[in-house]
Amino acid sequence: MTAVLQAQDLGKRYGRRWALTDCTLDIPAGHVVGLVGPNGAGKTTLLNLASGQIAPTSGSITVLGGRPPASPAQLATVGYVAQDTPTYAGLSIADHLKLGARLNPGWDDALARERISRLGLDPARRAGKLSGGQRAQLALTLGIAKRPELLILDEPVAALDPLARREFLQGLMEAAAEHELSVVLSSHLVSDLERVCDYLIVLVDSRVRLSGEVDHLLATHHRLTGPRRDPDRLPADQQVISASHTDRQTTLIIRTDTPIHDPAWTVSQLGLEDLVLAYMSQPAAAGRRPALEVQR
Amino acid sequence: MIEFHLDDRSGVSPYLQLVRQVRQALRLGLLREGDQLPTVKEVVAGLAINPNTVLKAYRELEHEGLVAARPGVGTFVTATLADASLAAHGPLRQELRRWLAKARRAGLDDESIEALFMTTFRTAAQEEIA
Numbered sequence: 001m002t003a004v005l006q007a008q009d010l011g012k013r014y015g016r017r018w019a020l021t022d023c024t025l026d027i028p029a030g031h032v033v034g035l036v037g038p039n040g041a042g043k044t045t046l047l048n049l050a051s052g053q054i055a056p057t058s059g060s061i062t063v064l065g066g067r068p069p070a071s072p073a074q075l076a077t078v079g080y081v082a083q084d085t086p087t088y089a090g091l092s093i094a095d096h097l098k099l100g101a102r103l104n105p106g107w108d109d110a111l112a113r114e115r116i117s118r119l120g121l122d123p124a125r126r127a128g129k130l131s132g133g134q135r136a137q138l139a140l141t142l143g144i145a146k147r148p149e150l151l152i153l154d155e156p157v158a159a160l161d162p163l164a165r166r167e168f169l170q171g172l173m174e175a176a177a178e179h180e181l182s183v184v185l186s187s188h189l190v191s192d193l194e195r196v197c198d199y200l201i202v203l204v205d206s207r208v209r210l211s212g213e214v215d216h217l218l219a220t221h222h223r224l225t226g227p228r229r230d231p232d233r234l235p236a237d238q239q240v241i242s243a244s245h246t247d248r249q250t251t252l253i254i255r256t257d258t259p260i261h262d263p264a265w266t267v268s269q270l271g272l273e274d275l276v277l278a279y280m281s282q283p284a285a286a287g288r289r290p291a292l293e294v295q296r
Numbered sequence: 297m298i299e300f301h302l303d304d305r306s307g308v309s310p311y312l313q314l315v316r317q318v319r320q321a322l323r324l325g326l327l328r329e330g331d332q333l334p335t336v337k338e339v340v341a342g343l344a345i346n347p348n349t350v351l352k353a354y355r356e357l358e359h360e361g362l363v364a365a366r367p368g369v370g371t372f373v374t375a376t377l378a379d380a381s382l383a384a385h386g387p388l389r390q391e392l393r394r395w396l397a398k399a400r401r402a403g404l405d406d407e408s409i410e411a412l413f414m415t416t417f418r419t420a421a422q423e424e425i426a
Contacts, residue, residue, distance in 0.1 A: 032346050169344035177337045177347035195302070195310065195345045218309075271307070 002065070004029040004150050004182040005050055009059035012045050019045040021206050023059070027184075027199060029149075031213075032176055034197030035186040036276055041203045043186040044083065047154050050184065051080040064149055076105050079148035083155045085139035089128030093121055093138060097145075104146045112145035115171075133164025137171060144175045151175075153185040157192050169196050190276045200272070202279045209279045214272065221275050224252045224265040242278045253278045297334060298326060302343055310345055314353035322362065322377040333363060333371040 003026055010023040020042040027033055035043050048054045049061050052068030052075065061067065066074035087096060093116060101107045116123060119137050127135060136156060143151050153172075157165040173196055176183050187193050193200075200217060202210040210217070221241070228250045231243045238260070241253040253270065260267050270278075298321050302310055321327040334342075339350045354371050357363045364374045399409050 030348070032348075166344050170341050173340035173344055173347060174337055177340045177350075194304070195343070198346045198348045215309075269307070 002029050003027060003062070004031070004064060005033075005184070006062040007049075007059065008061075010046075010049065010056055010061050011058040012042075012049060012054065013057040018057075018206050020049070023208050025201065025208065025211055027182075027201075027211075029182050030180065031182060031199040032173070032197045033182075033184040033199040033201060034190070034193035035184060035201045035203060036190050036193065037186075037188065037203035038280065039188055042206045043188075043203055044154055046203065047080075047152050047184070047186060051078055051152050053080075072105075076146070077149045079143040079146045079151040081139050081143045081151070081153040081156055084159055085136040085156055087127040087130075087135050087138055090126065092124050092126050093130075094123040096127065096138060096142060097123070100142050100145055106147045108145045108147050111147075112141055115141045115144070131164070133160055133167060136160060136164065136168050140168065140171055140175075144179070144181075147179065148181070150182045150184065153183070155186055155188070158187065158189075165192065172196070190273050194272050200276070202276055204280055204282075209282065210276075217275060218270065218272065220257055221253065221255050221270050221278075222260060223268045223270055223274075224250075224254060224260065225268070226250060226262075226265045229264075242282060297332065300334065300339055300343060302345065311349045311353045311356070314339075314350065315356050318353075318357055318362065319377060322373070322375070325376075325378045327373050329373050329376055331373045333373070335370055 005025060005027045007023050007025040010020065010025075011018060012020045023046065035046065037043050045054070049056055050063050050068060052063075052070075064074065064077050068078065069075050088099075091099070097109065097112050097116070100112065101109055113123075116138075119134070119141075121130070121134060121138070127138060130138065136159075140153075140156070143153070151172075156172075157168055160168060169192075172183065172185075175181055185193065185197070198214050200210070200212065200214050201208060226249070228245055228248050231240045231250070231252060234240065234252075234254070235256075235258075237256050237258050239255045241255055243253075244251050253275075298317070300314055300317055302313055306313065308316070318327065318333065327333075333354065336347055336350045336354070339345070340347050354363065354365065358365060358371075362373065362375045362377070363371050365371045396409065399412070404412065
């Protein structure tokens with residue numbers, strides 16, 4: 001399968017601060033990718049690099065086979081909806097569609113008009129008069145009607161109320177199903193993305209902590225509880241993500257590709273949110289430590 | 297046509313919830329041979345879930361021989377689950393009732409009965425696999 005986004009040792013520095021470092025990713029096409037991390041982790045930097053709005057300081061990034069912004073043809077295959085789904089407050093919805101048609105070679109005008117009318121929006125209405133949810137839907141319409149192969153959205157639902165959030169994600173998933181669109185969207189809340197994404201990237205402190213298909217991540221992470229013991233004495237193929245102890249009990253979150261046979265452990269499955277939180281709260285050094293070194 | 301719903305707190309993966317809802321509808325006769333399942337687009341537009349989740353559920357149902365995809369048209373029910381086994385439900389239920397009464401006489405409360413049933417069920421299932 002072709003890759004929608006590949007990054008090799010990608011980094012971006014602003015002054016003395018690295019907003020993103022050592023970022024290596026290989027995301028196959030046809031996924032809805034959730035990019036999760038706390039505020040300031042580097043999500044927007046990664047998305048701006050992917051959409052060609054900024055250039056890397058180090059390493060390389062390839063989007064749909066080209067280095068963004070490789071050419072007008074490459075740019076036409078990538079849609080980008082910036083943070084807080086911005087629109088031009090003084091322009092009407094119809095103006096936005098006209099602008100979209102003018103600026104995008106592959107513009108699908110019928111799709112844009114059909115979507116606006118289905119949303120019950122008056123094309124003559126100015127964007128400044130729309131509710132937050134309606135404005136987000138307008139920005140999404142522009143992103144979809146461009147007919148990109150990849151649609152990137154930066155925190156699209158953060159500012160929306162629960163109903164508008166659900167409606168926005170419904171529209172986005174409908175477009176993903178209908179046009180076989182790859183989607184990358186970011187959020188600082190994994191719960192926003194849990195239903196929609198099937199590929200996950202966790203970014204903390206400018207680094208990728210975790211990336212992979214959600215099904216695979218859920219199948220390879222487990223919570224173990226049992227009598228207190230030293231996590232260093234686990235089998236070599238069990239990587240400890242987090243460990244907590246009381247005087248008698250040990251609770252671990254581990255990653256492993258093999259079944260857990262030790263009868264002392266009670267093994268339970270992790271939800272996506274617990275899994276992400278385990279990586280987010282992991283100290284920075286632990287993530288870089290060679291995972292398979294075990295002292296016996 | 298049926299409508300899917302998702303329980304976020306059930307701990308059951310969304311794709312499996314969809315599979316179970318179709319099986320349940322087949323068992324109850326809500327879905328019959330020839331009926332069409334909602335299109336992938338309809339399901340994702342309704343539930344705001346990943347299209348691959350629906351595709352995975354429909355593939356699983358296809359694999360089980362319960363539905364068949366007609367390219368460009370949709371996915372249709374090809375089998376029924378409300379069949380011969382339905383007739384066996386009555387006698388099985390009676391036996392189960394007798395067993396329940398016996399368990400109560402032995403002093404088991406609701407939770408103990410449930411725990412005993414579930415562990416026996418799981419052990420038996422594991423033995424079948426092994």
